[in-house]
Amino acid sequence: MGESNGGRQAGAPSAELCDFWRERHHGTLTTLRPNGSPHVVPVCVTVDADLGVARVMCSRGSVKARNVLAAGEAGARVAVSQVDRRRWSTLEGRAVIRADPETIREAERRHTVRYGREPRVNPNRVVIEIAVDRRLGMR
Numbered sequence: 001m002g003e004s005n006g007g008r009q010a011g012a013p014s015a016e017l018c019d020f021w022r023e024r025h026h027g028t029l030t031t032l033r034p035n036g037s038p039h040v041v042p043v044c045v046t047v048d049a050d051l052g053v054a055r056v057m058c059s060r061g062s063v064k065a066r067n068v069l070a071a072g073e074a075g076a077r078v079a080v081s082q083v084d085r086r087r088w089s090t091l092e093g094r095a096v097i098r099a100d101p102e103t104i105r106e107a108e109r110r111h112t113v114r115y116g117r118e119p120r121v122n123p124n125r126v127v128i129e130i131a132v133d134r135r136l137g138m139r
Contacts, residue, residue, distance in 0.1 A: 028040050039063055044119075060097075090137055
């Protein structure tokens with residue numbers, strides 16, 4: 001564990017780190033409220049194989065979605081983290097809200113693969129899509 005380059009890790013993530021993000025763990029998502037204070041909530045999160053994109057599903061009216069939307073078109077800085085005993089990892093990046101049916105279906109599929117169950121039906125579902133630009137914790 002540890003950080004390099006001020007927390008930003010250069011190059012491809014290790015197989016160990018990728019495996020960790022494929023294991024069945026819940027995580028946390030940190031968004032910023034309009035007043036700048038952090039909003040941290042437990043979430044199910046999925047990632048691309050190279051950890052370049054992370055996704056969190058939620059309801060359109062949730063605080064986390066509203067916080068991301070409040071940042072405007074450029075998106076919001078967010079962090080997703082997971083911990084398992086002494087192993088931990090945080091992925092940071094710019095988040096946007098995706099509401100198109102194809103993105104939602106793909107997020108639901110990824111959730112089913114990682115968590116072994118289909119997500120509950122939610123007609124107000126959106127996806128917080130995070131373009132990961134910083135990895136902390138495990139190498």
